[in-house]
Amino acid sequence: MTGRRVQIVILCEDSQHEVFGRRFLKQAGWENSDFRVVKSPEGKGCASQWVRKKFPEELSAYRQRKNRAASCLIAVIDADNLSVHERIRELEQECMDQGMVCRSNDDCVAFVIPKRNIASWVHHLLGEEVNESDVYRELERESLCQPAVAQLANICNNRDTGTLLPSLKDACQEYNERIRILKS
Amino acid sequence: MLKRLYANNFRCLVNFELKFDELTLLLGPNGSGKSTIFDLLSGIRRLLADNARISDAFPPEEFTAWIDCPEQTQTFELDVQGHDGLFSYKLVTTFMKSTKKQRIDIEQLLHDGKPVFQFQKGEVQLYHDDHQLGPKYSFDWTVSALATIGERNDNKKLSWFKKWISSLMIVSPQPRSMTSETKDESAWLDPNGLNFASWYRYISQEHQDKIMALSEKLRKVIPGFHAFKLELAGKHRILKAGFINGDHNASPLFFDFEQLSDGQRQLIVLYSLLIGLKHTVLLDEPENYLALAEIQPWLMELKDACGESLNQAVLISHHPELIDYLGRECGKWIEREPLGPVREKNLPEKFTNGFRLSEQIARGWTE
Numbered sequence: 137m138t139g140r141r142v143q144i145v146i147l148c149e150d151s152q153h154e155v156f157g158r159r160f161l162k163q164a165g166w167e168n169s170d171f172r173v174v175k176s177p178e179g180k181g182c183a184s185q186w187v188r189k190k191f192p193e194e195l196s197a198y199r200q201r202k203n204r205a206a207s208c209l210i211a212v213i214d215a216d217n218l219s220v221h222e223r224i225r226e227l228e229q230e231c232m233d234q235g236m237v238c239r240s241n242d243d244c245v246a247f248v249i250p251k252r253n254i255a256s257w258v259h260h261l262l263g264e265e266v267n268e269s270d271v272y273r274e275l276e277r278e279s280l281c282q283p284a285v286a287q288l289a290n291i292c293n294n295r296d297t298g299t300l301l302p303s304l305k306d307a308c309q310e311y312n313e314r315i316r317i318l319k320s
Numbered sequence: 321m322l323k324r325l326y327a328n329n330f331r332c333l334v335n336f337e338l339k340f341d342e343l344t345l346l347l348g349p350n351g352s353g354k355s356t357i358f359d360l361l362s363g364i365r366r367l368l369a370d371n372a373r374i375s376d377a378f379p380p381e382e383f384t385a386w387i388d389c390p391e392q393t394q395t396f397e398l399d400v401q402g403h404d405g406l407f408s409y410k411l412v413t414t415f416m417k418s419t420k421k422q423r424i425d426i427e428q429l430l431h432d433g434k435p436v437f438q439f440q441k442g443e444v445q446l447y448h449d450d451h452q453l454g455p456k457y458s459f460d461w462t463v464s465a466l467a468t469i470g471e472r473n474d475n476k477k478l479s480w481f482k483k484w485i486s487s488l489m490i491v492s493p494q495p496r497s498m499t500s501e502t503k504d505e506s507a508w509l510d511p512n513g514l515n516f517a518s519w520y521r522y523i524s525q526e527h528q529d530k531i532m533a534l535s536e537k538l539r540k541v542i543p544g545f546h547a548f549k550l551e552l553a554g555k556h557r558i559l560k561a562g563f564i565n566g567d568h569n570a571s572p573l574f575f576d577f578e579q580l581s582d583g584q585r586q587l588i589v590l591y592s593l594l595i596g597l598k599h600t601v602l603l604d605e606p607e608n609y610l611a612l613a614e615i616q617p618w619l620m621e622l623k624d625a626c627g628e629s630l631n632q633a634v635l636i637s638h639h640p641e642l643i644d645y646l647g648r649e650c651g652k653w654i655e656r657e658p659l660g661p662v663r664e665k666n667l668p669e670k671f672t673n674g675f676r677l678s679e680q681i682a683r684g685w686t687e
Contacts, residue, residue: 142613151649155623155624158620158624159624167540167617168617168620168621168624169540169541169617171616171617171620172616173616173620173645175645176674177644177648177670177674177675177676177677178648178670178674186674189674190674277342277627279624279626279627279628
């Protein structure tokens with residue numbers, strides 16, 4: 137009897153990243169059994185470095201696997217005080233340091249980079265006035281992000297991203313161009 | 321939701337307090353007292369839901385072994401968050417060595433600090449929901465007086481607490497011993513899940529809306545699974561699980577529940593606990609029998625369910641998958657010295673460089 141096969145690896149800093157990412161993908165029709173969550177053992181704080189260091193390993197595993205089955209890799213990492221592009225450059229640099237080429241255009245590898253962090257996105261999606269520089273309070277419970285996730289899924293699905301924070305707009309584009317293809 | 325537990329003089333629990341969240345993972349070495357916490361709650365459930373005698377729910381040999389005096393007192397306290405306030409339950413029992421008799425000295429239930437029920441010195445004092453004095457009467461010292469009180473219009477608070485206790489699911493599933501046969505429905509899954517067929521029968525009768533969702537979930541989790549049926553066999557029923565191959569037009573082939581593999585039965589029990597009956601679930605080593613690939617998806621389902629379709633979950637585990645997925649956020653570290661009392665300690669300190677918590681624990685680097 138064949139068992140479960142993971143389609144999407146979610147590489148992330150902490151549980152809020154995980155819950156936000158998983159719930160978004162579930163809205164798009166995936167199941168928990170499609171995911172493998174690889175999150176920093178350090179939990180909150182200082183976890184972005186862990187994601188950066190772990191990324192080349194997961195990218196390499198993705199590449200070895202992608203010709204055998206539909207699969208993809210999503211790296212979730214807060215921008216913090218960097219720009220989204222600076223974070224991407226850091227990930228690319230980690231790959232180069234390992235002698236690897238970073239993702240190509242046909243890789244189902246998405247970068248999800250909240251700026252300033254995931255709390256900024258949640259408050260923004262819940263209709264609050266938010267910028268990408270200030271630090272916003274974390275949710276009391278991770279699952280409270282659900283209404284924000286539902287809102288995002290709707291916007292992303294309709295590709296109506298005009299009013300989103302720039303980093304969220306980038307993430308939607310990443311999803312639509314690199315991940316959604318697996319569902320079509 | 322269980323918020324806090326206190327116990328004194330029960331096995332290795334001496335002046336012990338533990339607080340709980342919506343999702344709590346109890347961690348610690350073998351013999352540290354994790355399962356004892358579950359046994360304590362089982363005892364309180366037996367006392368209040370099954371009307372067990374105090375000497376059966378908490379036998380004298382379960383007083384702390386190294387506390388030796390002619391008259392031993394055992395104390396339990398539970399704080400439970402209800403929809404409209406905090407319930408505080410207290411039970412004090414005494415065992416007299418000379419007469420070998422055990423009795424309940426105090427049994428008390430408060431709601432937001434105000435009395436709902438009081439038993440002391442053989443006298444019950446009832447209170448109405450508005451905390452005004454109700455009837456007073458003498459009662460047996462060897463059983464719970466609270467357990468005997470029926471639901472009425474003016475004791476909704478007391479009844480809520482009793483229902484909460486009754487619906488506690490404290491389970492260490494043993495799939496190999498689960499049977500297919502069911503004589504009647506059971507609203508409660510027993511401590512080893514042996515009566516799963518009867519519990520499923522209850523759900524199919526009382527919560528039919530949940531059955532379709534459960535079948536759908538199991539189809540995604542167990543390859544080939546189609547649906548359950550309860551087949552009549554004389555006066556009883558037999559729980560059967562239907563499987564299909566890739567051809568969705570083909571008729572399912574049904575197997576007795578006990579013909580399924582241990583892992584399949586374990587998965588069925590674990591996913592059934594998440595279907596939305598709003599229980600508080602305490603699970604001892606739920607990952608037993610599961611293939612490695614099945615553990616994290618179930619944990620994700622559990623995490624998503626907690627506080628929504630599931631009231632609360634408390635887990636015990638030594639498995640790296642659970643430790644690394646839940647440990648840092650939901651873990652409570654329980655420890656004790658040989659012949660010493662159980663204490664809650666801080667989780668092992670975080671190492672830098674992404675060292676996994678399970679690896680720290682495996683190395684014993686927990687101090």
